[in-house]
Every structure is written in structure tokens, then in C-alpha cells.
Amino acid sequence: MNRSSWCLALGAAAGMFAGVGCNVYMGGGGHRHAPPPPPPQQVTVVEEPREVVVVEVAPPAPQREVIPAPPSHSHVWVPGHWYRRGNQWVWIPGHYVSRPTTVDTWIPAQWVRKGNHWEYVPGHWSHTRVVTPAPAPPPPTPAPPPPREVVIVEHPREVVVVRTAPPAPKREVVPARPSPNHVWVAGHWYWRDGQWAWVKGAYMVKPHGNAEWHPARWEQKRGEWHYAPGSWTGTPPRVDKPAPPPPPHKDVDKRPPPPPPHKDKDKDKDKDKDVERRPPPPPPVREIVITEHPRVAAVARIAPPALKRETVPARPSANHVWVAGHWFWQGGQWAWVQGAYMVKPHGNAVWTPARWEQKGGEWHYVPGSWAGNPPKDKPVPPGRDKDKDKDPHGRGSNR
Secondary structure, three states: OOHHHHHHHHHHHHHHHHHOOOOEEEOOOEEEOOOOOOOOOOEEOOOOOOOOOEEOOOOOOOOOOOOOOOOOOOEEEEOOEEEEEOOEEEEEOOEEEEOOOOOOEEEOOEEEEEOOEEEEEOOEEEOOOOOOOOOOOOOOOOOOOOOOOOEEOOOOOOOOEEOOOOOOOOOOOOOOOOOOOEEEEOOEEEEEOOEEEEEOOEEEEOOOOOOEEEOOEEEEEOOEEEEEOOEEEOOOOOOOOOOOOOOOOOOOOOOOOOOOOOOOHHHHHHHHHHHHHOOOOOOOOOOOEEOOOOOOOEEEOOOOOOOOOOOOOOOOOOOEEEEOOEEEEEOOEEEEEOOEEEEOOOOOOEEEOOEEEEEOOEEEEEOOEEEOOOOOOOOOOOOOOOOOOOOOOOOOOOO
């Protein structure tokens, strides 16, 4: 055997030993190990597995996927996951599937650990309809508290502006009318001290025969409620003077008749003069009392009676002023107006009492009124009309 044949035989033997994983001694005095086996090839499965698999090793961490846009609204994304096939892990990529019905829901595949092994649960459709609970309704808005039971006896005369509508009026029982000169004034709501107060209905005496009562009312203007106080309207009737007696006839004898016999002529003349000088007795005064102070003018042909004595009670506050009582001519007779306390419309207000003035044989009534200008340096509170202290007819305030 020549040298070349020997080399070929030795090479073939070396390849045989390398195939069985043995170390081969090469000339030169060294050992050479066999190369490591290649890593397992990654296998990708497109179809979704349906078999249940049980393994003893945990699945690898899931891979990141880019989810494309769905082909239609009926397609559902099935996320990718690991699956064990044979002795190696294979990755099942995510993909879109068409939903069988509108109520079906896709349950993704998952690996469930049970003791020392892992069990594969395939993905599947669930026919259980997912019902989203309706949101709970908002809690009901609490009803506003009812107005406090605050009752006002005297009808207000001040203009008030508020931002809330008045409550519904109350039902009242109207009593029998005291006389034909009385008028029923219905009750109504009024804003006082930051709350609604009920003004009770009451009878009022007509200031004269033509007087008509206009009830108080609330008027809505630009989101606000304005209070218009009640008032009397109508012109008082004119008091005509009696016609003078007709003049005596020319043929009538103007001489006095002869005195009767057996009487003293001079004594009878003096007696007749005393009768002529004596004024006629005033008519009896009926006990008529008026609670509200009149605001209208009146004319009488008889002088008012003497003033009554009144007991002045304690003053409620420093803003109250005592308005003394006086006589008023109403319905052909004298009526007494009771004294009462009134609230000053402002700090500089001064009350001018009512009075009777004699003019040409007649007595003219001048109603009481407030005088004085309000202070200029006092700011007007927000939401209140600066002319609220004035009566709609130009007169002073009367609470």
C-alpha cells in the first residue's frame, strides 16, 4: 500500500469515529470535541389546536404581536399563544375569525396548572350573552323644604324683588262681612327676612263710596319677581252744599207776628236770640275703628271730635315710630283710626302726622306721610330695588 492509499483509509476511519461521537487522535498530539447539535427549529401552526394536551413543563412567555385593523365589524381577534406538539413548543400566531352570531364571545386558549403538570384548554366560542348592566339612575333631587309658617297680619306696602317664584296661594275661609263698607282683601305670599311669609286675608273699610281694592300681586320681569302692593283706587264722591232756601215772596209780610197775650215781649226776644246763637248739636259718633291708616283725601262739613287717649305700648325696635290715632270721615260719619307703630323706610325718615285743615267752612283731611331724604353714602344691597321704600303711587312707605 502506497502512501496516498494509507491517507485515504485513515480519513475514512476518522469520519466513521466522528459520526459516532468518539474522540479521534490526530497527529500532532491533541484531542478535538464534536460540534454541538443545532437548536430546535421554531415551528408555526396556523390552525387553532382543538386537542387537550398535558405537559410537565411550563409554556414560554407569550410573544408580542401587532394587531392589524379588523376586516369587518363581525371579525374577532384571536390572540396568539404557545402549543406543545411532540417534544417542542410551537407558536400559534394571532389572527381574525368571523363571529358566528352577534351574541357569541371568543374565549382564548390558556394553560392551566394542575399540580405538577400543565393542561392546555383550547379556545372556543361561548354562546352566553354578555349583558352590560345599565348605569344606576342618579339619586332623585330632594324636594325644597316647605316654607316656614310665618304669618303677617298687616298688609305690606313695600316693593320687594326676589329671584324665586312665590309658593301656591293658601285656601282661606272668608268670614261674614261686617258691613257693606267692608271689602275682603285676600291673603298672599310676601318675602320677608330671607323667607316666604303668608299675609292673612282680612276685611278693610272702604275709604269712600267709590273706592275699589286692587289686590297685591307678583310680576315676573327678566328672571326676577317684583312685588306690587295692593292699593285703593277711585275718586271720592263730591260733597255738594245744600241749596239755599227760596227767597220770601214780595207780598208776604215781613213783620214779626204779634206776641201772644199775657207774655213779656222783651223776654221772648232775648230767648229767641239765645236759640239762634246756639249751634246745632253734633250727630252722635258711632264706634267705628279703622286699623289701616288712610292714604286718601277727604272733605267734611263738620269739625272732627276731640282726640281719644291712647296707651302707647313699648317700641319693638329703634326703627319703629309711633303714629298716633286720629279721626277720619268715612261713609258719612266719623271713624277712629287706631294708633300703631310703623317701620322707618330709612334712617333720615320723619313721620308727619295726619291732620284736618279748615278751608272756607269745610274740613279737609291731609294724610300722614314720611319726610326726609335717604342717606346717600349707604350702598344699596344687591338684588333690591333702590326705590323699594316708595309707594307705587308716590306716597311714603307704610308697613
